[in-house]
Amino acid sequence: MTAPASPAPTETTAKTSAETSAETAICARGIVRDFQAGQSTIRVLHGIDTDIRSGEMTFVVGESGSGKTTLISIMCGILWPTEGEVKVFGTDIYKLSDTELVNFRLENIGFIFQQYNLIPSIDAAANAAVPLIAKGMAIEEAREKAKKLLDKLNIGDQAEKLPNQLSGGQQQRVAIARALVHEPRLVVCDEPTAALDASSGRRVMDLLREVAVAKDRACIIVTHDNRIFDLADRILVLEDGVVTHDGTEMPDGH
Amino acid sequence: MLWIAIRMLTGDAQKFYGLLFGIAFSTLLITQQLTIFVNLIERGASGVYNAPEAEIWVMDPVSRTTDVSYAMPSTALDEVRSVPGVEWAVPHLRSAASVRTKEGDLEQVAIIGVDDATLIGLPQNLVEGSKQALQQPDTVIIDDGGLFNMFGPGADVMGERLELNDQRAVIRGVADSIPAFTSTAVLYTKYSRALNFVPGTRNRLSFVLVGVSDGLSAGEVAARIEEQTGLKAQTRDEFAEAGVDFIIENTGIPTNFGITVILGFVVGVAIVGLTFSLFIRDNIRQFGALKAIGLTNMKIVRMVAVQAGMVGAIGYALGVMSTAIFLWSFSGNPFFKGFYIPWQIPLISMGAVILILAITGWLALRSVLSTEPASVFR
Numbered sequence: 001m002t003a004p005a006s007p008a009p010t011e012t013t014a015k016t017s018a019e020t021s022a023e024t025a026i027c028a029r030g031i032v033r034d035f036q037a038g039q040s041t042i043r044v045l046h047g048i049d050t051d052i053r054s055g056e057m058t059f060v061v062g063e064s065g066s067g068k069t070t071l072i073s074i075m076c077g078i079l080w081p082t083e084g085e086v087k088v089f090g091t092d093i094y095k096l097s098d099t100e101l102v103n104f105r106l107e108n109i110g111f112i113f114q115q116y117n118l119i120p121s122i123d124a125a126a127n128a129a130v131p132l133i134a135k136g137m138a139i140e141e142a143r144e145k146a147k148k149l150l151d152k153l154n155i156g157d158q159a160e161k162l163p164n165q166l167s168g169g170q171q172q173r174v175a176i177a178r179a180l181v182h183e184p185r186l187v188v189c190d191e192p193t194a195a196l197d198a199s200s201g202r203r204v205m206d207l208l209r210e211v212a213v214a215k216d217r218a219c220i221i222v223t224h225d226n227r228i229f230d231l232a233d234r235i236l237v238l239e240d241g242v243v244t245h246d247g248t249e250m251p252d253g254h
Numbered sequence: 255m256l257w258i259a260i261r262m263l264t265g266d267a268q269k270f271y272g273l274l275f276g277i278a279f280s281t282l283l284i285t286q287q288l289t290i291f292v293n294l295i296e297r298g299a300s301g302v303y304n305a306p307e308a309e310i311w312v313m314d315p316v317s318r319t320t321d322v323s324y325a326m327p328s329t330a331l332d333e334v335r336s337v338p339g340v341e342w343a344v345p346h347l348r349s350a351a352s353v354r355t356k357e358g359d360l361e362q363v364a365i366i367g368v369d370d371a372t373l374i375g376l377p378q379n380l381v382e383g384s385k386q387a388l389q390q391p392d393t394v395i396i397d398d399g400g401l402f403n404m405f406g407p408g409a410d411v412m413g414e415r416l417e418l419n420d421q422r423a424v425i426r427g428v429a430d431s432i433p434a435f436t437s438t439a440v441l442y443t444k445y446s447r448a449l450n451f452v453p454g455t456r457n458r459l460s461f462v463l464v465g466v467s468d469g470l471s472a473g474e475v476a477a478r479i480e481e482q483t484g485l486k487a488q489t490r491d492e493f494a495e496a497g498v499d500f501i502i503e504n505t506g507i508p509t510n511f512g513i514t515v516i517l518g519f520v521v522g523v524a525i526v527g528l529t530f531s532l533f534i535r536d537n538i539r540q541f542g543a544l545k546a547i548g549l550t551n552m553k554i555v556r557m558v559a560v561q562a563g564m565v566g567a568i569g570y571a572l573g574v575m576s577t578a579i580f581l582w583s584f585s586g587n588p589f590f591k592g593f594y595i596p597w598q599i600p601l602i603s604m605g606a607v608i609l610i611l612a613i614t615g616w617l618a619l620r621s622v623l624s625t626e627p628a629s630v631f632r
Contacts, residue, residue, distance in 0.1 A: 069631045078546050078627035099550055106548025113630050117543035121265015122258060130258065131547055139257055178547075190631045222631075 025089060025186055025218030026052035026075050032083035033070050044070050046241045047084070054185070054218045057209060057231065061224055061250070062238035068222050069190065071238065075220065076109050076188045077101050089185055106134055110179030110212075114191040116171045118163040118178075124150060124170075125159040128177035135182060142181075149177045153207060169200040173207065180211055187212040189221040198227055205231050226250075255549065259557035260564060262537060269536075272529040273565040274572065277607055280522025281573020284515050284603040285595070286580055291511035293593045297435040298501035299494035301348065301366075304431045305375045308463035309472045311493045312343070312479055315486045317461075319497040320348055321364075321434070325457035326485065333483045334462045339475040341468075344369035345445050346461040349452040353441070354417040361404055363439045365418070367448025374463055376429065376442050382412060383427025388444055394418075394451075395427035399588040400439025416441075418451040432592055435501060519606055527614035530562070534618040538625055546627035554622055562615040570607045574600050 033045040044067045052058050052075065060068045073079035075086055077093045086093055089108060093101055110131070118127045126139070128146035133139060143159075150156045153173045155166075163171055172192065179187055192208065193201030205228050212219045213233075221232075229235065229250050237245035245251045264270050301320030302311070312334050317323040334343045347367030354360055368375030373385050381398050388395065396404075396411065405411050416423040418441075429442060443451065449458055464487070466475045472489040479487035488496065502508050534541070541554060549557075577595060584590040 070628075073628040073631055078631075102545075102548050102550045105546070109548075111543070111546050111630075113543060113546075115539065115630075117539050117630055119258065119262055119265075119537075119540050122261045126258070126261075130544070133258065134255055134544070134547060134549055134553070 023053050023055065024051045025054045026050075026220075027087040028052075028071075028075055028084065029086075030084035031071065031074055031081050031086065033067070033074060033079070034082045044241050045074070045081070048241075048243055050236060050243055050246065052186075052218050052220055053234075055213065055215045056233040057213050057219045057221065059229065059232040059235045060220060060222045060238060061229070061235060063224070066238040067241040068238045072188055072190070072220055072222050076111070076186065077105050106131060106182070108185050110182070110184035110187045112172075112175050112179045112187065112189040112192050112208075114194050116163070116175040118171060118174055120163050123160050123162055124155065124166065124174045124177075127163065127174050128181050130178055131182040131184075146177060146181050149181050150174070152211065153177055168195050169204065172196065172200075172204050176204070176208060176211065185217050187217065187219045189219070189223075191223055191225070192221060193223065193225045193228055201225065201228060255544075255553055255557055256560045259560045262540070262557075263533070263561040263564060266533060266536070269529050269533045270565070273526055273533070274569045276522055276525030276529060277565055277569025277610070278572035278576065279525070280518050280610060281570050281603050281607055282576045282580075283518030283521065284606050285574055285577040285599055287511050287514045287518065288599045288602060289577060289581065289593065289595050291507065291515075292596055292599065293590075294435070294507065295498050295501045297433060298497035298499075300432040300434050300497075302490055302494040302497060304377045304429075305346070305368075305463060306378060306490075307374045307465065308346075309466045309490055310464035310476045310479065310487050311490070312462040312464055312483070312485050312487045313460070315484070317486060319500045320461075320493075321436070321497075322500065323348060323460045325455065326459045326462075327457050328459050330459055330483065330485060331462050334464060334479055334485070337475070337479050337482050339467050339470045339478055341465040342372075342374075343462050343464045344372060344374045345459050346375045346463050347445055347448045347452070347458060348460040349448070349458075350438075351418055351441075351452050353423070353439075355404070356415055361439060363400065363418075363441050364434065365448050365451050366440060366442050367445035367451075368442060369463075370444045370446050373444075377431040379430040381428040381430045385427070387426035388442075390424075390426060392422050392424045392447070393426045394423045394441040394443045395429050396425050397429045397431040397433070397440040397442070399431070399433035399437060399591060400441070401428055402588040403437060404439050419453055421450050423451065433588055437589065519610065522606070522610040523613055526565075526610055527617060530565075530614045530618045531621075533561075534558070534622055538621060539630060541622045542625045542627055542630040545625065546630050551623050555619060558615055558619050558622065562611040566607050566611045570604060573603065573607075 028048060028050050031045050031048040034041045034043050060072055062068045074081045080094060093104060096104060125143045125146045128150055129142035132142035132145060147156060147159045150159050153176060155170050155173050158166055158170055192204055196204060234248055235250055236243050314324040314326050331343060331345050334340060349365050351363055351365045352360055353363045376385060387393050401411055411425045414425045434440060466472050476487035476489055581593050
């Protein structure tokens with residue numbers, strides 16, 4: 001696969017799929033996001049058009065301040081764009097009401113945060129079960145389902161432990177379990193390997209690929225960890241709020 | 255999610271106990287101070303409660319309470335007796351006097367002269383001795399609070415001689431009575447003997463105690479007495495209320511207790527507010543993550559409400575229990591004799607706790623609700 005090397009706003013494959021196709025998980029069009037900084041307005045994203053496809057592990061990479069976190073926040077429905085539209089599995093999410101959008105996230109999106117954000121006073125199984133409990137499942141039933149997933153992630157024996165009794169890698173696995181336990185169609189990861197050493201990071205990424213990438217599931221990973229770039233199916237490079245590269249490999253010079 | 259909310263709360267033991275302490279301490283201060291306040295001002299009516307047979311108290315129009323009275327001429331008794339609807343009327347004398355004990359100590363006491371024949375005006379029960387002992391010469395009955403104050407706890411005072419206005423008085427009984435507001439010792443004796451115990455003035459009759467004929471209300475008869483005699487007549491409840499009102503209007507007690515109650519509230523808001531804010535701040539990323547995952551603001555509000563409710567319920571229960579234990583542990587002290595927690599007070603402190611939690615919970619919630627889910631990615 002080839003990657004366009006244009007530094008200008010991308011005119012790549014993403015832009016050519018104007019409509020949401022069957023394999024398109026996210027269709028973002030004309031995404032602009034401004035932030036207020038005192039009296040001035042800072043434009044962080046400059047009209048981004050891109051698609052995220054199911055069955056792929058898509059990396060969003062870029063320097064700090066390039067807008068990658070803002071972009072995925074908008075793509076997964078937790079940050080309103082200033083302009084543009086985002087369709088996730090065909091649903092124009094920013095035309096939903098607040099409550100509908102929250103429920104849409106609960107049903108369709110799994111999150112893995114850089115700092116895990118596990119609840120410190122409940123055990124690993126309960127942490128992993130949070131989305132199920134939020135959906136109204138009985139606690140014990142949700143815990144059992146979460147435990148099965150923790151087993152699959154090779155930390156079933158740690159299910160009764162509190163987060164502070166687990167290593168960083170184990171906490172990351174709990175966070176992965178929490179992101180997947182309700183079987184979402186989109187998994188969003190923010191710097192999943194940032195707090196891990198190289199081998200742990202590699203293992204986590206292998207695990208993610210194993211459990212989070214499926215034919216009907218899309219996985220977006222924000223990272224600037226160049227140790228794992230080779231694991232991407234597709235890489236979007238952001239520079240100053242524009243997609244400067246969309247391909248299967250990192251462009252030369254990065 | 256409510257289960258998770260509770261686990262989040264109890265999982266941070268330091269803050270959880272801090273919150274409990276704040277609510278419990280605040281509840282204790284509010285409940286205990288209000289309880290003491292109510293019981294203390296009710297003592298303004300102790301003279302009325304200690305003479306339960308009297309349905310109407312008749313007095314000079316300027317008299318205000320059992321302790322603030324202006325004596326009437328003795329003919330007032332006959333005037334009252336002549337009013338239709340008065341079943342019985344007996345004289346009642348209340349006066350202050352100085353008493354010298356066997357050891358030569360001088361004490362200020364209240365002398366209460368009760369009807370010679372019926373002994374109406376004497377408290378219902380005696381701790382020691384019998385009412386009939388008053389028929390013996392020079393006899394006085396001392397109230398149990400006065401006994402404690404004058405002679406100390408557990409003193410045997412039966413047969414103890416006192417000197418009152420150059421007259422000999424002998425203690426032959428101890429009355430189980432509600433202490434006076436001033437904690438002054440009270441000596442009960444027959445009306446005719448009381449006249450000798452207090453320095454002579456032209457008018458000596460402090461009150462006329464009245465019983466009402468069957469089928470008539472006390473209010474109705476009191477109105478007739480006022481109309482026919484020109485004296486002031488109040489039902490038992492009215493006169494008791496007047497005693498309480500007098501304390502409220504003429505002492506700084508309501509202000510002082512009010513300040514303490516307000517301080518209790520402020521302390522509660524400060525401790526709970528600060529701890530709750532710290533708790534929320536420590537968990538703000540978790541709340542943000544929950545919002546991103548898919549919890550509506552309403553569910554977050556419910557979580558915080560459950561946390562506040564749990565802290566409030568346990569803290570409130572501890573506070574009220576502490577008040578009850580406090581009163582129980584001091585029940586042997588005559589100052590606290592008969593103290594009880596009126597049912598309204600726990601309701602008031604519950605209202606205060608709810609207000610504290612509503613204020614602090616709202617302040618804490620503001621930061622949670624204003625947290626953008628996207629902030630967890632930063």
